[in-house]
Amino acid sequence: MRHENTPYGRLCIGSLPELYTRLVDHFETTAGSSGDAFTVGLTGGSTPKAFYEWAVASKALSDVVRRHAVWSVSDERMVPLSDSESNFGTADRQWLTPMGVAPERKFPWPVMVDPHSAAAAFQMRWQERFGSERAFDLCLLGMGDDGHTASIFPGSPLLIVDSGDYFAPVDVPGKGWRLSITPDGLAACGKIVVMVTGAAKAERLKAVLEGPEGVYPVQLLSRFSEKVEWLVDELAMA
C-alpha cells in the first residue's frame, strides 16, 4: 500500500484485500483502545457490500471485536430494515448476523417513526448508553458520485445548520427523508475511515482532492483531517 497526505486526511491506496485488511485493523485497534464497549458507525450504499462478502469469507472479525463492538450506521434511509435499501439491514444480513454478532450489540436507527422523532430518539438512546462526548469511536463513510458523504448531499442544510446535534433528519431532494450523522457528529467521532473504490469514483475523487475546497460535502473532512483515513483502490485513484 502507498500513502499520501491530503488536506482531507491520509490516503491509503492499495488493492481491495489490502484496504479490507486495513479496515479490519481499525476495528482491532479501536477495540484495543476503547475499553469494554466501542461503537462503530458503518456506512451504506454499494461500496461496503464487497467488504462484507470478503469479511465473511475470510472470517475477518476477531472474538474481541465481535464481543465488544456495538454496531450502527452513520446514515440511514427511512425504510424498514428488511428493505434492500436499508443501510443497517444490509450490514446486518450480509455481515453482522453471519459473523454471529449478538442482537444486543446492534443499534439500528428507529426508522418506523417520522424522521424528526427518529433522529431525536436515536440521539437520546445513543447518548443514554454511551454518553454525549462521542458520536462513534470509529465512523465509516463513503463518497457518492456527487461528492456526498453519509446523507450530507450538495446544498444540504446540514452543511450550514450548526445545532450541535450529532444526528439529524434531512430531506434530500429527489431521494426523500434520510437520517444522518452531522458535521458536529463527525467532529465528535474518534476516528473516521472513508472507503472509495472503483473507476466510477475516479473523476469525482480527483476533483475533491485536487480541486477547490468547499465545493463537495465530503470536503468538510478537512475540519478534522488528523483523524481521517481514506481507503482508496487504484481504480478510484486513476
Ligand SMILES: O=C1O[C@H](COP(=O)(O)O)[C@@H](O)[C@H](O)[C@H]1O
Ligand atoms: O446514499 C449513500 O451513498 C453513500 C455512497 O454510496 P456508494 O453506493 O456510492 O458507495 C454512502 O456512503 C451512504 O452511506 C449512503 O447512504
